Amino acid sequence: MGVSRQTDEKVQALLDLLSKDQRWLIVINADPDAMGAALGLKAILSRRVHDIGIGHVNEIKRPDNLAMIRYLRVPTRRLIPNLVAQYDHFALVDSQPHHHPELAKLDYSVVIDHHPILPDKPVSAPLVDIRPKFGATCTMLTEYVQRLKIRPPKLMASALLYGIKADTMNFQRKFIDADIDAFKYLSKYADHTLITRIVRSEYHLEWMRYFSRAFYNLRRIGTGLAAHLGKVASPDILVVVADFFMRVHSISWDAVSGIADDKLVVIFRGDGIRKDMGKYAASLFAEIGSAGGHKGAARAEIPLDALDGKDPEMFVLKKLARGKTAGFQRF
Secondary structure, three states: OOOOHHHHHHHHHHHHHOOOOOEEEEEEOOOHHHHHHHHHHHHHHOOOOOEEEEEEOOOOOOHHHHHHHHHHOOOEEEOOHHHHOOOOEEEEEOOOHHHOOOHHHOOOOEEEEOOOOOOOOOOOOOEEEEOOOOOOHHHHHHHHHHHOOOOOOHHHHHHHHHHHHHHOOOOOOOOOHHHHHHHHHHHOOOOHHHHHHHHOOOOOHHHHHHHHHHHHOOEEEOOEEEEEEEEOOOOHHHHHHHHHHOOOOOOOEEEEEEEEOOEEEEEEEEOOOOOOHHHHHHHHHOOOOEEEEOOOEEEEEEEHHHHOOOOHHHHHHHHHOOOOHHHOEEO
16 A cells, blocks of 8 residues: 555654644544544554543444444543643544534644535644545545554554445445555454444434334435434434435435434435535535535534524425425425
């Protein structure tokens, strides 16, 4: 696995920022790619700074994410003021500050990500390494690790590999040669039995009622599907349902919405061919909330107050159908 000149330069820039008296917090919006990348960066910072922690802004409820934390021993904690106060330097991986309100509250020394860059939301930090062509941030951190000649321990290698596997959807989403090279390199060190256990931890039994609700509210909009689930315990449920509907033959995109933590959350999935879901989400909701993502996967979060009393389900459907109520059909 070769390491690019760009990686050489970014690794040196990272090392130049470090000193033994620093306390670093790696901040994530926890999913497999973010957690794997965080473990990779933690390994790099180890022995170069005084203390390292990992903090996540989201509530983690998806069974596969919980299994990853358990089996691969990801030491992440909920990002709260008391945790932030313990650190003097902050790194953000697999996200950009505008992706979540809590992420925007910190000043970062390092931002490493593979999501698209929005021209109107520039990212500023002493070290910014954003490469949208990469299929996973874990690929970028694998290159960092190899550049520094760090032999990846079993659990870290497993986390990095699983992050690549998850974010590329087993290389069904966009990826480049570097993603394949990183996957092959990590395969020599990862514990594939543990990864299989994580992959099989996909659904909570209590989530079945949300699937029932999604089928009941399912609408057809052109070649897409939309469903509103009402109040949900976690936005992760919306992600699982949206991924499920993309398995339907002849469907090129879907949008699954719900209410969580006083916000309207909309999860977008696409086949990566017809619509750019990141741009689509931003065009519909960026003016009233946060919205963006990849060509094949995106997310929007809108404060309920911004709806001015409108019904959330109809609000989303009208946005998706560009204001034409005849544009969506109930099954």
